[in-house]
Amino acid sequence: MNIKKIAEMAGVSVSTVSKIMNNYSDVSEKTKKRVMEIIEQTGYSPSNSAKTLATKKSNLIGVIFAGELNVEFTHPFFVEVLNSFKKQMGVLGYDLIFFSNEKFISSGDYYSRCLHFNVDGCVIISGQKMEPAIRDLDMSSIPCIGVDLELTGKKSGYVMSDNFQIASKVVEHFYLLGHRELGFIGSTADSDISNLREAGFVKAIESFGLTLNRKWFVHGDDFFESSGYAAMRQLLENGSRPKAVFAASDLLALGAIRALKEQGLRIPEDVAIIGCDDIEACKYTSPTLTTIRQNKERLGVLAAHMLFDLINNQSDGGSFVVEPALIVRESCGSRLTG
Structure with a gap:
């Protein structure tokens, strides 16, 4: 038994079950009651690690600022996108881990480092002069979403403005x-x-x-x-x-x-x-x-949901292009x- 099966039995989304388990207030009492009854009937008891969608998952999302010339945490556009992404991934039950790509790092192999930290997926923020390691990660089995960066791997997708x-x-x-x-x-x-x-x-x-x-x-x-x-x-x-x-x-x-x-x-x-x-x-x-x-908030939310679907094999990737104003x-x- 896991959170995904609980969601299927209750006829709700996995994110709704996650919200209930984490005591979010934006779920109706009727839905909360139905989900909690199913949890009680099945004897499902989430441990610290069982709040993930499957027992082998870490609930960690890697964040990579790509490129030899990458954006900084102070960049006003990407900060707003990342804040929106972080909030939505939190609702879905995930934490973020940031990867460094500074020159003193002995290995630029993002794929190996993702395996080391057992991340469930990655969001990659576009920079300039892209490292080959980014494309290697894109083509790997780790789900990835690019922000302002076209990814083409079988477990990848991207969001950007038109x-x-x-x-x-x-x-x-x-x-x-x-x-x-x-x-x-x-x-x-x-x-x-x-x-x-x-x-x-x-x-x-x-x-x-x-x-x-x-x-x-x-x-x-x-x-x-x-x-x-x-x-x-x-x-x-x-x-x-x-x-x-x-x-x-x-x-x-x-x-x-x-x-x-x-x-x-x-x-x-x-x-x-x-x-x-x-x-x-x-x-x-x-x-x-x-x-x-x-639309920075929409870009972040879309990136979060797309990555969530890739992680849980509910999507084959793809792209979303957001209309500007x-x-x-x-x-x-x-x-x-x-």
């Missing part, structure tokens, strides 16, 4: 404001997410029949503020400048704004800016930042039409 739709919303908004000369600030050439957003931006520009000027496409070393600052300085040194710029992250956009201000340029009168992520700081910058909101603030000015 990056082409992100770029399309940006170009449409610029177009409605009357901007025809558009630039782009991205991360390094080996960043999959930056490349997807850039490709979507180019496609949207072409679909509106606008002229594409590659001189106004510049790249930083990462997605952070300092890279956005350096990239905008580089763009301004080209001589001519675009009327509007899409930055592949909010932090890049904030760095770009700082560089523009240093040159005495006004935002949005001289150059309009749109970022991506909708981090909290966007509301408090001067000017406040127009951005594309990624345009958040209009001051860095683009007002619409001319619509």
